[in-house]
Amino acid sequence: MSEELSRWYRGRLVVGPFRPFEVSELEDLERETGLSLPQPYRSFLEEAGGASFPYSVRVPACEPEPFQSFDDLYQLGRNDKGKYGWGTLLGEYRRSRDGWLATEVSLVGLLPIARNGGSDTLFLDLNPATHGRLHAFVQGIPHPGYLSKGVFRKVADDFDAYLNSLVVDPDLAQDTWADVADSDSTDPWRRTIEEWLNKELPGWRTEPWATA
Secondary structure, X not given: OEOOOEEEEOOEEEEOOEXXXXXXXXXXXXXXHOOOOOHHHHHHHHHOOOOEOOOEEEOOOOOOOOEEEOOEEOEOOOOOOOOOOOOEHHHHHHHHHHOHHHHOOOOOOEXXXXXXXXXXXXXXXXXXXXXXXXXXXXXXXXXXXXXXXXXXXXXXXXXXXHHHHXXXXXXXXXXXXXXXXXXXXXXXXXXXXXXXXXXXXXXXXXXXHHHO
């Protein structure tokens, strides 16, 4: 597993750890699903494919929480114990077939590729007629100010379009900066966060949380 802290892919920050891309693992995944991975997503796995993606995407019909983060990326291959466990693409595909969501939504041809801390899930569509589309499932929370019931919606036509639609949640930006603000200015991770903020939120240094 790579010790790199981060990589940039099409202008987006991907956070490690990173596993080496192995064609045999891709072939095993495609063999089990019986379907091929779209080239834009395959390119992402080949060049980046890290563990975290600090961005949000707008999910249609998801008011009052239209922007959702799917920041925990599932990775190709096995986990550190040599198994297809949590957080691996093949492991999550297998788990999704028997999960409760499969009783609510048709998951035929859908590969889970990311989630967030609330178990909302991002799916890649492998079905021939809709190949490459991305769909999001967001769970409802029966409390004021939250999405009242779960929604399942398309969020992008392909993975590259998904990348282009991503935004940075200001609250995440504030929390992330707070974690590194007291670090030495030469610290590699602090410099990465500064580059990320410069790219995604120009003018962020004038925010109260950045000047405090």
